[in-house]
Amino acid sequence: MRIVIIGSGNVGSVLGRLCKQNEHEIIQVFSRHVNQAVSLAKELKCGLTDQLNCIDTEADLYLVALTDAALVDLKNHLFLGNKLILHTAGSVSKEVLKDISLQYGVLYPLQSLRKEMTYSEDIPFVIDGNSDAVKSQITDFVKTVSSNFSFATDEERIKLHLAAVIVSNFTNHLYALAEHFCNIEKIDFSLLWPLVKETARRVQLISPAIVQTGPAVRKDMLTIEKHISLLANHPELKALYQNMTDSIMKI
Ligand SMILES: NC(=O)c1ccc[n+]([C@@H]2O[C@H](COP(=O)([O-])OP(=O)(O)OC[C@H]3O[C@@H](n4cnc5c(N)ncnc54)[C@H](OP(=O)(O)O)[C@@H]3O)[C@@H](O)[C@H]2O)c1
Structure with a gap:
């Protein structure tokens, strides 16, 4: 898949590497601090932006790994039509993405992730989507990066x-x-x-x-x-x- 990573912190960095290792193409990373965007983009060999309104709208998948407060604010800056967008937060409803795209969900890594670490075992993911079709798309994607995944609703997650x-x-x-x-x-x-x-x-x-x-x-x-x-x-x-x-x- 062609993927945009939104956030260059721990989860953004680890997920970016994981996607790249598994033959996905990272086309862009976003960080509000350009030096951090440059550093991750160099590693992932992809484009970068420090402006939410310059996010590439041609990707297949958008992975949002921002702090919970920034995630809640994202709808004021981003609209993606029907592109698949997933956030990685444990305690934020998937509905926080409903004004950004028609297809949204969650890819929550149930693991403690630090960008300076490497991970040899499959990262466990807890996933959710806003429809059965979206859940099925997320399942197809997650299978390419981990064999350890399960489903949970907002309340369960x-x-x-x-x-x-x-x-x-x-x-x-x-x-x-x-x-x-x-x-x-x-x-x-x-x-x-x-x-x-x-x-x-x-x-x-x-x-x-x-x-x-x-x-x-x-x-x-x-x-x-x-x-x-x-x-x-x-x-x-x-x-x-x-x-x-x-x-x-x-x-
Ligand atoms: N790390 C884990 O172990 C883990 C595991 C599972 C789930 N999660 C979830 O994943 C999400 C990201 O966590 P993380 O550990 O990657 O956090 P992090 O390392 O602190 O990274 C957060 C990212 O959000 C950006 N950000 C913060 N405020 C912003 C704003 N107002 N506008 C734009 N960008 C902003 C930060 O940018 P700057 O660097 O420029 O501040 C950074 O790129 C959270 O929802 C967390 O609960 C984390």
């Missing part, structure tokens, strides 16, 4: 996105706090990597509710009190430790 925030963004935040604690306390954070791996592996085999370990599930108050006193100089982490401990104890 926002719930998936919320769960994704908890398992990925919140977990990563806990890693960041633990790394900071280790740095301050002169402990080697990398000693914890096997534990990080094992916890992520196990959750795929057995319900996490069943395999919880640690002082909270054992109701080991002696250890919990020692940990809390160690966190005297880390008030944010202390509050989180107490909340998480209470939550585990309740379950």
